[in-house]
Amino acid sequence: MSEYYHLNIKGYETDLPIVPLPNGLKICFFNLHGNVEMTEHCARELAKLVADCDVILTAESKGLQLSHVMARELGHPYYAVCRKSKKLYMQDGLEASVTSITTGHQQTLYLSKHDADLIRGKKVAIVDDVVSTGGSLLGMEKIVELAGGNVYRKAFVLAEGDAKDRTDVCYLATIPLIK
Secondary structure, X not given: OOOEEEEEEOOEEEEEEEEXXXXXXXXXXXXXXXXXXXXXXXXXXXXXXXXXXXXXXXXXXXXXXXXXXXXXXXXXXOOEEEEOOOOHHHOOOEEEEEEOOOOOOEEEEEEOHHHHHHHOXXXXXXXXXXXXXXXXXXXXXXXHHHHOOEEEEEEEEEEEHHHHHOOOOEEEEEEXXXX
């Protein structure tokens, strides 16, 4: 029988499947992909938290649809995207590498020149679905610094585990790590 974690995200009720990880921990699996209603709700709520930013920056992939809706809500014509692999159109862009706190492996994020120009000198809201250990967040913060932008807000749908105690991020709801 499957286990679920009931969650209220600012009035949106959902049940997240509890999924075991190889290290023995269990996570509440949060997936925005394909869920239009939940994505729209979360994006509208997050947009309220970053309403005075100049531009949104996210990492692929779950942050994409969230940032798209948020940009629309805020009247922004563009949002910036950190990719996890270097695409042909990114040859003149920026990159930043960080070591994953969870896996210990190096992760590199890439930003196109267009997106780097978009955030230069701007108040940037870093947006993603879940903050946990903060590894991806650190990479996006490095990208903003390299591009000459200013990290203005760090906003997430969910804070997982100890991330709920961070004072440098904002979020809509929390989920536990289950031992």
